Amino acid sequence: MKNPYFFIFIAFISGMLGIWVGVIFIPLFWEGLAFKDNIFSGIGTWIGSIGTIGTLLYLIYQNNQLRxxxxQTNEKQQEMWDSQREIIAFQKLQTHKKEFNAILDDLESNxxxxxxxxxxxYRNIFPNNDFEKCSPKVPLAIKEDQVVAGDLSDIRDATKFINDSLNEFSLLSPQKIYNHTHRHLHQISSIMSTLHMNIIRPKETGDVFIDIGDGYFLLNAINPSLTLEIIERVVNTLMQFTGNKDNFxxxxxxxCTSFYLKALQQFAFYETHHRGYFIFKKSKLGHYIDDLFSCLLIISRPELNEEPCLSEIRYRLNFLFCDKTxxxxxxxxxxxxxxxxxxILYGVAEYxxxxxxxxxFDILRDELRTKCYVLKTID
Structure with missing residues (x-):
């Protein structure tokens, strides 16, 4: 019933029928009743009631139509608002991704x-961002069971592990240095993977790689500060970008202490039969670095500190392994x-x-003589 005049028509027909029934047909059965006052009054009331009912029905119909x-208007407005919100969220997401890529570009340039x-x-750092919503802030997990592999809280925890590992190098006994250094290199490898980051630079003597493909660079055992500085800068930049500068x-x-350097160099140049899947870059004469470091370890024993014939050699080798250039x-x-x-041979021979x-030391002296002879005779 789409026509609003339908109920008016019904009300009019009902009124006419009431008149015909009340004025013409009833007198045919009850003569004289049509001309009595009370009958006219009843007929008028009856007709008015029918008109009132028709009007009420029309108002109900009109109210339903308006509702x-x-x-429909509200639904169309809601659809329009939802569409506008989706467009705004999409634009915000795209802008945020561009800003994220911009900070990565800046790090790559430095x-x-x-x-x-x-x-x-990006998805690992901002797992809740999508086409419907985009937040530039990421809350750090408080409980361990809230941390998801690869997310920002995982990066925070991995960085803490490296920090704690570096602090422990000065406290290690000689028997624990190898295993701790091995775990430390795995921690470096893990956080670099979580940061989706590769260090790309020309290979140099002392470089430590994971034996995968052409080698996955971790750090340089002679100068590891570059890797530590890169991890530090990348993590701090991510924390600032996600609104966590004051939190972490x-x-x-x-x-990068002397304890740390010595542990790395011992792992790289001395513990040659225990290095697992780590490989090391050496120059053409780089294999002599193992021999130099072995000499340093031998003459650095506490009981030899007061030997004047070894002190100058010890100082020379310590300085050498702290100066990459x-x-x-x-x-x-x-x-x-x-x-x-x-x-070194003169000092050892004197001792x-x-x-x-x-x-x-007799064995060491004979080995040094052989190396001196080889170095003097090779082209």
């Missing part, structure tokens, strides 16, 4: 790194290597002359 029209699979990296900031680069210059020059091994019962 249906308003509902360090020799490249971020891979950025789309997955890390400092790793200053923790100088060490690389020595390893790239046969003449410099020969001179260094000769100096052997003073301590006739030191079989270990």
């Amino acid at each position: 249906d029209n308003q509902k 360090f020799p790194i490249i971020f891979v699979n950025r789309a997955n990296f 900031q890390i400092s790793l680069s200053y923790m 100088e060490l690389l210059l020595v390893l790239d020059s046969k003449e410099k290597l020969y001179k260094l091994f000769t100096e 052997c002359d003073k301590n006739k019962s030191s079989q270990e």
